[in-house]
Amino acid sequence: MSGAAAASAAAAAAEVTLGDVRAALEAATIWCPDPAVRVAGVVAADLMSDVLVDARPGFVLVTGLTTVQAIRTAAIADLAAVVFVRGKAVPPEVAALAREMNVPAFASPRSLFDAAGALHAAIGHPAAAGRGLEG
Amino acid sequence: MTESAFVHAYEVAGADFVNAGRASTAIKETLKHMGLAPALIRRVAIAAYEAEMNAVMYATRATMTLRVTPAAVTIDVRDEGPGIPDLALAMQEGYSTATAEMREMGFGAGMGLPNIRRNTDALDIASQVGRGTTVMMTVRVS
C-alpha cells in the first residue's frame, strides 16, 4: 500500500458496470457514452501517483480531486472512469476534458469514505479476487 | 542500425498545471497509432507522465524526447531547473518536497520516481544542482 488515502478492490467477477457504480453512488453523469462498460476494480485516492501505483486497467478512480489532472491520470492509466466525490462542483474545464479525452466521469454527493465503502460492498473484497485483472 | 527509429520532441513549460500531462498523452497516442501492445504503452505512459509532472512541478522548462525503435521505447526528459541534490533520497518511496499547493493539486505522494523505476527496464538520472535534471527512461519492446 503506497498511501493512506489509497485503497483498491478487485471485482470478484467483471459484472459491475459504470451504470451500477453511478447508481450505487447516487452520482450525476458528467460524461458517459456507454454505462454498460465493465469495471475491473476501484481505487480511491487524492494523490495521483498513488493512483498510478495502485490502479489496474479498467479500475474506477474515486477522488476528491476535481482538477484536470484527475482526468489526465485516468487516461494515462487506462482507467474506466472517474467519480468525483463530496458533492464538489466540477469545474467546466474538467468536464470538457473528460469529454475530449473520452474518460467517463461522474459526480457523487458521498464522501470519499462512504463512496469507497459502497463500492467495496458492491464489488467485493480484494482478498476474494486477488488484485483483479492484472494489466 | 537506427534506420527505423522514430524521434519526436515535446516542449514542457514549468508551473503550467493546465497543460501538464499533454506531452505524455500525445506520446501515448503516438504509440497507440504505432500498434504497440497496450500493456507496454501503459508502462511508458505512466513513466512519461510522472517525469513530465516532475518537470512541471520543479523545473522552469523541459524537453521530452521520444524515440521508438523495433527494440525499445526511450524517453529523455531534460529540464532546466534546481536539480536534485540527493538522488538516493529522492528515489525513496514517500520522499517529497512538494508544496502544500502541489499536494492540493494531487501531487506530492513521493511516489513518482519509484513509479518510473517500476515501469521502466532502465532508468538513468543525471542532475546538476542549480542547472537541471535529465531523466532517461527505456522500456524494451520485446
Ligand SMILES: Nc1ncnc2c1ncn2[C@@H]1O[C@H](COP(=O)(O)OP(=O)(O)OP(=O)(O)O)[C@@H](O)[C@H]1O
Ligand atoms: N525534475 C526534478 N527537478 C528537481 N527536483 C526533482 C525533480 N524530480 C524530482 N525531484 C525531487 O525529488 C522528489 C521526489 O520526486 P517524486 O516524483 O518521487 O515525488 P513527488 O514529485 O514529490 O510526488 P509525486 O510524484 O508522488 O506526486 C521531489 O519531491 C523533488 O524534491
Ligand SMILES: [Mg+2]
Ligand atoms: Mg513526482
